[in-house]
Amino acid sequence: MNNRSLDKFRLKNCAEPLVDLVVQAGQKEAVRRLARPLRFLILALCVFFSPFGFAQPTKLTLSEVVQMARDQSISARQAATTKETKYWEYRTFLSNYKPQLTLSGNLPAFSRSFIEVRQPDGTIQFQPVRNNNSSLNLSLSQSIAATGGSIYATSQLQRFDDFDRKNTLYNGTPFAVGYLQPLLRFNSFKWDKRIEPLKFNESQQTYVESLEQISLRASGLFFDLLLAQVNLQIAETNLINTQSILKVADEKYALGKNTRNEILQLQLELLKARKAVGVSKRDLEMASLNLKAYIGLQAEGKIELETPDQPVALALSSERAIGEAFANRADAIAFGRRTLEAERAVAKAKGDNGLNATLTGTLGFSNRGITVPELYRRPQDQQTVELQLDIPILDWGRSKSRTKTAQAQRQLTQYAVEQDKQNFQQEIYTQVTLFEMLRDQLSLTVQADSIASEKYRIAQDRYVLGNLSITDLSISFTEKDQAKRDYIYALRDYWGAYYKLRQLTLYDFETESKLK
Template sequence: MNRKYSYFTITFFGLIFLNFNIVAQQNYTLKDVIEIAKTQSPAYKRAETILENRYWQYRVFKSNYVPQLALSGTIPSFDNSVKPVEQPDGSTEFRPVFISNSNVSLNLEQKIGLTGGTIFVSSSLNRFDDFTRGFNQYGGDPLSIGFRQPLFSFNPLKWDKKIEPLRYEESKREYVEEFEQISKDVAARFFNLLTAQISLEIAKKNLGNNDTIYKIAQGRYRLGKIPENELLQLELSLMNSRQSVAQANLDLETTQLALKAYLGLKNNEELNLIIPDEIPVFPIDPDLALQEALNNRQEAIGFKRRLLEANKEVDRAQGETGLNMNLFGSFGLTNQAEQLPTIYQTPDDQQRVELGFTIPIVDWGRQKSRVKTAQANYQLVQYTIEQEKVNFEQEVYTQVRTLEMLRDQVAITQKADDISQRRYNIAKNRYLIGKISITDLSIALTEKDQAKRDYISSLGNFWQAYYNLRQLTLYDFENNTRLIK
């Protein structure tokens, strides 16, 4: 009975230990770690926060074109002091003042984007108290309708209505580009860790092979079949292999910490990466890539926005340096009374019209210089954007060609890796039977290790170029879909 109990106990804890190992070391593909980065990494959270910030900035812009209702006032403005009072004969007497003023107003305003003016509806109420004489009075405008309109002036509302929607659209495209940048960054760290894992595997295998060869060589040396120099060389190779294993373990730990930090993982789980050797095969039309880049990238929208902003500054310089006039007008009802309700009974009409102007007379060329500076800057922006467009198109074409070249390079290095591995196995067997020298075996070992690293490196270059092309075009060529919504 006890043996049976012990058997089940061992089996039970054995299964728990096995499951623990499975959980403690997960297998991850490149797509797995990219998905993790796009849902919980600090880079993802940063991109989300920037997009939210840009959204609220856009909401602030939109609010400029809808009615604004505001309540303002002063309750109270108290004054108990001695003030100079001018007398009818022109003299001044200082008299004590013990008064209070209170006011409140309700204003509804609507800005007009086309003209840059403002129309408003308001209602205001004022109260005056003279505590020395025990007197109080109410006054105000129960209803007032009016407008404020600058003439011949710069109108920022007109330009903001053209620029801000482009800026917000840029931010949405930038958000998608940030996700592809995350994919590129993850791919770089993924292959750094994968290279470290492969290097550790290579180092361990080399250590095992060198240990076996050294032990066989010791027996052959005792029989006088190999010289002491060859045995010492094999012993040195064994020591170097042990050092390589130690260094590979350190590199593995460092690169794994870097990837986990980027992903936002804080557990002690070991990341076992799977080689992404299934290369997607899909045709890439360079003209289609360029067209999608021009349609989707934030830079394409940025070109338009920057030209508008430069043109806006020209308009600002022209509007702020010439004749400026401001027209104000209002009409409505006004009244005054000693009791509050009375102010709203039989009020009088109220009209106000005001036209102000500013005409520069002598400014020693200041206005002309401002306008010419803005115009020169506009031309500079034009030339800069034209050059950036050329560079933009060249970058897209180059990336398409690079991806096609890297796809071929992966196939070549994969074949070279297979050949070098088989060549090393043959060289090792031939050395063990004394057919080749230790030098030939060392060369085969070095070429085998380098071929494996070249293959992993070419894979890393391909996948980074793959995600770079997606970022440049915001287009998924594998599935023929746009990445922007």
């Protein structure tokens, strides 16, 4: 049952007993006829005076806020869209290694012009030409990653129409198979097959890291609002306590038991307390709007956050955290991917600098005729073998320079990867140490908060009895408030470090499971 349905249910239960009571009290028929309008009147009064009303505050825990941000925030949708984009990019890569069926052609290919025709005596004549030279080609090809070549099968049909002479001819290749193989050249298929799966896996882990970054951000906004909520509670409590103490001080002043200076000091404290309430309400509203906007909460009204419980003790070690990070993080995959890309650049520089050759061979059948069926009657054998060469003879050291540049860049990449690995490990080690320190600090702030609250209660009682000065009471005020805020700050630091550790390792140490 949602909040609105729950409110209607409560209001109905509020109105119905009152209406029944009026109907039972009045035995006249007129009262019974007025029962329905009376019910609506009482229902409206219940709405007006109801403590719960339709604007019931939304109560949320830290885990609920984090989950809402992961499910429905704009950042989560952006991360999901990026993940989907990388998925289709990977599917595009995989399609390069699948058979490709292609239909190409020129339909029509009409031409009407004057062409140059050399005569037997060496002169030039321009003869009018009107023809249509159409063609269709159906081919099936398959790339071979190991060699970088491709095997293909093809079927071709060509039609030539001479409109001046009213003549039609057909030429075609019913069937032919061939193989194209680059020689001593860079094989992009082989390198892509090693690198693209790493890029895809990297994108999947990047998505998980993005969700953990969202969790970290949501937890920060949660504690911003929780701190504003606590500050408002402190300010309102201090306002009530200051008013009570000022009342007691006025009575004592009337009896001559304290000075005018103490009254003025309390009046000043009362003004500060009222100002603090106003500032806290403003901060609460701003923090609430920021949290709602980030987690995509459309509910109206106030949000009430529940203070997280004391966290359970987690068994952590730097070695284990670093191991999980290398097994799960996108950066760990990127280390290998960057090294392979540098190796690919060197291989490409070497492959493009030397002898470049392409061998093409085709075996099939071909024929010609004045009709299409004649092409398939006793076709003639067709064989083609072609070797294309590209040999640089004099390039003034360009080939060597490109190779040396790629090798130097590879060495630089290796150094950068080694440095990034060290930073990677150091960051996790520092985070584990920080997490354990903040866990201990949280335990101390819990004790400090309890002591400060008890000290304030004692100071308040002593002041009423006349055993404590207003200055000492103000100090107790300040210590109590600061201890409460320190506790919320300690909770925030702890949970921030917890979600940061999850992001750095992509591992949940509480459930002992890999994050997905």
